[in-house]
Amino acid sequence: MITAGIVGGTGYTGVELLRLLAAHPEVRLEVITSRGNAGTRVDELFPNLRGVLDLSFTEPDAGRLGACDVVFFATPNGTCMAMAPELIERGCRVIDLGADFRLRDLAVFSEWYGMPHSCPELAAESVYGLPEMHREAIRDARLVANPGCYPTAVQLGFLPLVESGLVDIEHLIADAKSGASGAGRQPKQHTLLCEAAENFHAYGAAGHRHLPEIRQGLAEAAGREVGLTFVPHLVPMIRGIHATLYARLRDPAADLQGLYEERYAAEPFVDVLPPGSQPETRSVRGGNMVRIAVHRPQGGDMALVLAVEDNLVKGAAGQAVQNMNLMFGLDETAGLKHVAVLP
Amino acid sequence: MITAGIVGGTGYTGVELLRLLAAHPEVRLEVITSRGNAGTRVDELFPNLRGVLDLSFTEPDAGRLGACDVVFFATPNGTCMAMAPELIERGCRVIDLGADFRLRDLAVFSEWYGMPHSCPELAAESVYGLPEMHREAIRDARLVANPGCYPTAVQLGFLPLVESGLVDIEHLIADAKSGASGAGRQPKQHTLLCEAAENFHAYGAAGHRHLPEIRQGLAEAAGREVGLTFVPHLVPMIRGIHATLYARLRDPAADLQGLYEERYAAEPFVDVLPPGSQPETRSVRGGNMVRIAVHRPQGGDMALVLAVEDNLVKGAAGQAVQNMNLMFGLDETAGLKHVAVLP
Amino acid sequence: MITAGIVGGTGYTGVELLRLLAAHPEVRLEVITSRGNAGTRVDELFPNLRGVLDLSFTEPDAGRLGACDVVFFATPNGTCMAMAPELIERGCRVIDLGADFRLRDLAVFSEWYGMPHSCPELAAESVYGLPEMHREAIRDARLVANPGCYPTAVQLGFLPLVESGLVDIEHLIADAKSGASGAGRQPKQHTLLCEAAENFHAYGAAGHRHLPEIRQGLAEAAGREVGLTFVPHLVPMIRGIHATLYARLRDPAADLQGLYEERYAAEPFVDVLPPGSQPETRSVRGGNMVRIAVHRPQGGDMALVLAVEDNLVKGAAGQAVQNMNLMFGLDETAGLKHVAVLP
Amino acid sequence: MITAGIVGGTGYTGVELLRLLAAHPEVRLEVITSRGNAGTRVDELFPNLRGVLDLSFTEPDAGRLGACDVVFFATPNGTCMAMAPELIERGCRVIDLGADFRLRDLAVFSEWYGMPHSCPELAAESVYGLPEMHREAIRDARLVANPGCYPTAVQLGFLPLVESGLVDIEHLIADAKSGASGAGRQPKQHTLLCEAAENFHAYGAAGHRHLPEIRQGLAEAAGREVGLTFVPHLVPMIRGIHATLYARLRDPAADLQGLYEERYAAEPFVDVLPPGSQPETRSVRGGNMVRIAVHRPQGGDMALVLAVEDNLVKGAAGQAVQNMNLMFGLDETAGLKHVAVLP
Structure with missing residues (x-):
């Protein structure tokens, strides 16, 4: 033990x-x-x-x-x-x-x-603890920096596009939405039920702390700096992040579905959904999975990626346990097989 | 298997x-x-x-x-x-x-x-599948009638008082509150988010189908008919039942806390909370536990019982699995050890 | 002006x-x-x-x-x-x-x-500012004590029964439910969205500050002390109070519907609903109305009263404006004709 | 009358x-x-x-x-x-x-x-009833086509940018979020509280009916066809639309704040917020106002517009009344002065 x-x-x-x-x-x-x-x-x-x-x-x-x-x-x-x-x-x-x-x-x-x-x-x-990028380094790390909640969803959503060079990386857009648990358990006015329920708004449009973290990861994947507009929003719910990602395709004929399926084929906690899917945050509530769908709306030159995670699990504690499993040579999925609670 | x-x-x-x-x-x-x-x-x-x-x-x-x-x-x-x-x-x-x-x-x-x-x-x-009342009969049953969601919480909440003869069983009151999942997944207008969210109301005040079921169980426990007013309410949430129970004490000096702790000492899925507790439905969300607190407000002659369950687990599917475990000689808690997801 | x-x-x-x-x-x-x-x-x-x-x-x-x-x-x-x-x-x-x-x-x-x-x-x-009890005194008052949110709903719900002497006033029960705005805008942990949403629980079972206020009003109506068990609960919504009231009838044959309709016939902000109704809190959201229904479940000897109000309007600011209107000789309903926002 | x-x-x-x-x-x-x-x-x-x-x-x-x-x-x-x-x-x-x-x-x-x-x-x-574009034609119309809810928010949000020619109109992005009331009062499974609460997802990514309507309006404003990616999402709340709009600036030095303030200076129902604002949907709940903020994140070449409306008011019934007021020569704001209910 x-x-x-x-x-x-x-x-x-x-x-x-x-x-x-x-x-x-x-x-x-x-x-x-x-x-x-x-x-x-x-x-x-x-x-x-x-x-x-x-x-x-x-x-x-x-x-x-x-x-x-x-x-x-x-x-x-x-x-x-x-x-x-x-x-x-x-x-x-x-x-x-x-x-x-x-x-x-x-x-x-x-x-x-x-x-x-x-x-x-x-x-x-230290090693940045996103197993889908740094699995081997994590195994040997003495100190793992567990990624932020938004960075996990946004990086996993963008990675195949950015790594493959298929998109204009100067103008990436991440429109992200999070449940209120991302703001923590310390009493703050804006996350009171009476402030956050029956309400929706952006925050941090001027610059959120997760922006440099996402840029760092995507730059590493791209091999050079990326341009990213990142706008987080507060959703009147407890758990869940939904990242809606936009990137302009250099080659509109690319097989995006195949690209994503191949990139994540071996990943135990990234689920690429069938074409046409629109993942729900509740489908991962309480579980460590990220579910991703990739679209090309109206067959145009814009790639649209929809990615969901439970911000407290894959976006925090679950990913930390996944990292621990890797560091100690355990089955990577040990203790992380929870089926999402639905409804 | x-x-x-x-x-x-x-x-x-x-x-x-x-x-x-x-x-x-x-x-x-x-x-x-x-x-x-x-x-x-x-x-x-x-x-x-x-x-x-x-x-x-x-x-x-x-x-x-x-x-x-x-x-x-x-x-x-x-x-x-x-x-x-x-x-x-x-x-x-x-x-x-x-x-x-x-x-x-x-x-x-x-x-x-x-x-x-x-x-x-x-x-x-057939055997009525409330293990806390009928455990032995369930083991041998070919056909188990799994209790309703409200009846599980209300019966478990009242049982010690009714079995012990400590209260006036002619005028029991069960003011119960349920999340909307109790109404099922069939589309109905009154459980649309726009109807049920930011709203609270009673329903079935004229007579809910769970009334005769609760009366039957309490009568069995009491050895004679009981009088019960049962008023269910719809809570703007997905899961959870909270039963607030009132019964007039014949003997205000009775040790209610001891009564409950003793009655449920051996029960794997009934948790009697410390004196003064007020259980939250989320403390059992996704789990098979019922948590119960018993009070005597202002030291008067009214017993107040607060009981919570997840209506889809102990109030339905979890209790069904518990019954299956009993019927097949498995550990009663097999497959039912989920920790409630909180927050 | x-x-x-x-x-x-x-x-x-x-x-x-x-x-x-x-x-x-x-x-x-x-x-x-x-x-x-x-x-x-x-x-x-x-x-x-x-x-x-x-x-x-x-x-x-x-x-x-x-x-x-x-x-x-x-x-x-x-x-x-x-x-x-x-x-x-x-x-x-x-x-x-x-x-x-x-x-x-x-x-x-x-x-x-x-x-x-x-x-x-x-x-x-000072004058206790419940117009339905003290309208004339309010008109001349220099100082009006605006009632609490729970006391408004519970007193208006019980008044006809208590004034008429039709019920056992030693064992009144008020099971009340409130949206989170009653707890105020100061950041507190228990009213964070992540604590209060998807959750339901009682609080103040040992004794809530509104208990003596309600007892005082009902005692005045009854002409002697009353016995009251008052249990408030927190509902995962912003606005609204639902009071579910229980009182044992001395005379089960009494015409409760007529009693309530007559008592409140001239009241601009108390709406007695048709027999069989179960009022929704949203039917008064943003408005100054209290809506009340009275039942006798299964034709027994228990009177059941359901009363709803917007805790911030009739339970606070609206009633204050109603009192102001009375104090300054204005139309009692001036500035208070908002139709509840639904859905 | x-x-x-x-x-x-x-x-x-x-x-x-x-x-x-x-x-x-x-x-x-x-x-x-x-x-x-x-x-x-x-x-x-x-x-x-x-x-x-x-x-x-x-x-x-x-x-x-x-x-x-x-x-x-x-x-x-x-x-x-x-x-x-x-x-x-x-x-x-x-x-x-x-x-x-x-x-x-x-x-x-x-x-x-x-x-x-x-x-x-x-x-x-017929006249397309967006007063901010067609006020004069509406006055004389026999038949007004009241705009859709998303089109109202998205068009009003984009109009100044598109009319002014300041942005690349080939690659506009509208990431829109709506409360569930937009889906109507007919019982449907996906808008049950148990499906839509504590959940967030995109829908209509393949093509929503409001897409051609928005494109039509923006093309009219631009004087030629526009390219638009429009992704609506369902927010677990009743009322409110939040449109997050992205457009690439041809001239990053443009005074966006001034542009918006000037364009809407005379509009009774469009409120341009101070620089740095991030409007909340609840700030317009129950009222006919659209509130808009314009940003240039990190001082880059991307314009970001945040626009909120109540989908049932400015996005439907309120705008219809505004149109009626225009058609009958009434004060445009008659019957539309409701202050948003907050909290």
Whole structure:
């Protein structure tokens, strides 16, 4: 059994990690930290875990955490880079669900996240945990930067087009929509039910933190810089991301369906839907799958990609578990076989 | 492996059975019937099952169904009693998620369901599938009548009070609230999102079909007739039932918390919450648990019971699987260990 | 034109007052205060008011407020009693949408609201602003205590039964359900969309602050103390309260429908529905109406009353405007003729 | 007073017309037809209208309708063109909220709507009722084709860019999102609460009926054909459309904010928001306003327009009333001054 710790177990990605790890056949949860809730039983905060998880939150402690095989950080940005060096030194492997290690260019990191980076060496060694791009590197990584929720859906949606050079990469458009759980469990006015329900709007049109992360991944796939307009929107629902992607085709006659099916043929968590499909976010709710459909509306020169994921699973905790499975040589799908709950 | 068939696999209880049985470690799904969708792949209708279930809907056929160890009916009322006799004769065991075999008094059945009962002998032999009341009889049953969604929550909520004789059973009140999935997947105007969202109302105040079923169960527990006012309401959500139960205490000094904890100590799917709790429906969403809290507001002579369940799981498909587990000597919790998805 | 001020215009009752008063034919809004948003244009916070209201929030100032004919307090409890004496001295009339002046017994007030009462004299003179009970006193009041949202629905629902002496007033039950806007616009975890949507639960079962207020009103109607069990629940929607009321009939043969129709025949904002009706909260969304249906399930000895209101209108801002209309001799329905928005 | 009739008063655009016209100061509703509900009181179906509208549905009758000054058709496509000729001959003016007269090219109409056009002459004379484009023609029209919901938002959002020639009109992208009321009140599976809530997906990616209508309007504004990719999505809410529009700028230095403010300076129902705004659909819920913000993300060469409307008001019934006001020389805003209900 792999022993695991979670730093910051009280947010939505934290409780989702708890749900997934509590049922994982090869993991034993040892430590769950929370400064604000130390001493409280986990199932007091999250009654869905009653009878499933017999643990209490503790203060973060490098000794107890460092004794784990793997530690997940489900914390605000900045926390992981403060604690990771010590844990890694103790032989622990680290998966950061925050943004500390996602961006290669630390100047870009500082610009978008408003803080200096405190451990450039670890940043240089860390691996961006999108298995569909970096599977082999993840296996050996000591430190994995788990991708953001939007970047997972948008990169997986665009990858085949960008890698193949079939589209104009100067003018990519990602119109993305997310349920409110992406905004976290901290009380904020704009995600109150009374503000977010029966309502729809864009946000971050001037520039969302996930923009540089997506650009970085697509540039890597393309071999050069890409131009991307990224507009996220808030959907009045709890879970789910829908990315609607637009790219102008250089060759309108290309076989897009074949391209996608081939690219993802071996991927356990990317499902390319039959031609004409329009995936629903609920078809992946609670599961680790991304479902993708590719269209060419009216047979024109615009490629349209529709991609859905559960932002808390493939967009966060599920992908973290997938990365852990890879890092420890387990079946990549272990503990991730949940069928989406529908309706 | 137990071989299973489902008659009527396209409604919400049907697809929930599919989700549970597809992941059940000791069951192999062999047949799923649907008159309207025969020939269609199951995962075309329910994309959450892509990669999980490699089956197509077929026309109902007594031969193929009868070759299964167990057949579930997730059908409109009247269907099961038409087909069950032949299947049972072929050695198949039957679990009816409809109402055909729930009521002992067939005159009452005819009155509330508007149809005569076509097989009184089977009705007489059938077992009401509430394991917390009839576990031993269920083990040996050839035909189990799976309880209704409201009756499961209301009976489990009232049982300790009624069995113990602690309350006035002439004036029980069950104020119940259900998500819209209880109304089924057939298009009806009142469960359109535009009618049911941002809205709340009672229905069936004049008399709901689950009233005689609840009265029957409580009368059995009490040893005599009970008086019950049952008012269901429609909640703008998909899953979940919340039963708020009121009963006047004969002895206000009784230890209600102890009574409930003792009554359900051995039950794998009834969770008595700590004193002062107020259970949330989402704490059981997607899982087979009923969570119950008992209160005595302001220390008065009124007992207040709050009970929650997922109407599609413990209120339908999950309880059906629980009954199957009992009937076939499996671990009662096999295939039912899902942690509720929260948020 | 009546000149009006609002203290605390940034919560949900505040913005609802703005919507109603901005369109009121006989009112001119002069002052809207908010400590936190002083200097901000009102329509910057509430874009629905763009082009409708040309005002900015200001710091509360007794001089400017005291120059108004009427000042509404849409503030946390305690604020109104601190400022009302000075305003009233300046000749201003005050309507408090908070709880400072709702309870006659100031010891009860202190017990439930956790603060001493700072102006008992004004409390003694204030009028409880439920027009259906106190219309004449309201006309002459200098200070009106606008009822709470639950108390409005529950009292109006029970009044005919309690006044007539037809029911056992020792064991009244009010099972009430409210949309999340009742919890206000301050960020709190339990009213985040991700917590409150797709979820249903009771709260305040141990004792909600509206309990003594309801008991006070019903006791006044009955001429003696009443026994009440009051259980509020949170509904995953924005607006609306549904009160489901139970009372045991002393005389089951009583004409309940006639009783209600007669009691409310002259009331402009109480609509007694035809026999058999089950009112929907959306039928009053955005409007000042309470709709009530009365039932006797299965012809038994239990009276069942279903009452709906918009908690922000008849349960708060609309009733405040109705009180203002009465206080200033206007048509009671002026500015309150909105048709509910449906769907 | 203008006398008005409504054909097909039981759908969502019908009941919204009722809400608006019942409170219109210069209109008297005389006739409301519904084949399925003839004889039923309107307020029995729509209790929000109790006390407001004292009418019953009747069978459609050319005599009674033809005696009205104006008749609104809120009917399935095909109905208006069957009845309009006779009504117009009787001197009645007609506003069709359906699609019968929206498309200039009747071959395109037949292709997209699957029926021949039965009155080409009336089609030729009819006026497309988007006041921001055709105000003068509307004033004199006998027959107005009220625009579709998506076309209203998308055209108003794109108009300044397309009219000014500032953008590449070959590759316009409209990523549009609508609440479920756009799908109507007829029971359909995909708009059940259990299907549409907690879910998000695109639909009509292969080609939606509003595509040719939008292309027609934009081509008229541009003076030549435009290329448009239009992808509608279903949002889990009742009311509201959000159009996110993308167009590549020929001149990135253009003053987009000024362009929009100038274009719509005189428009009573188009609100250009301050720079940096991101409009919310709820800011127009129940009102006739369109709110628009224009951005240039990261200062690049892509123009981004965000436009919101209430699909049942400015996208249907409200715009129809606006057209009526123009046709009868009333104040264009008469009966349309509702402040959006928020929250």
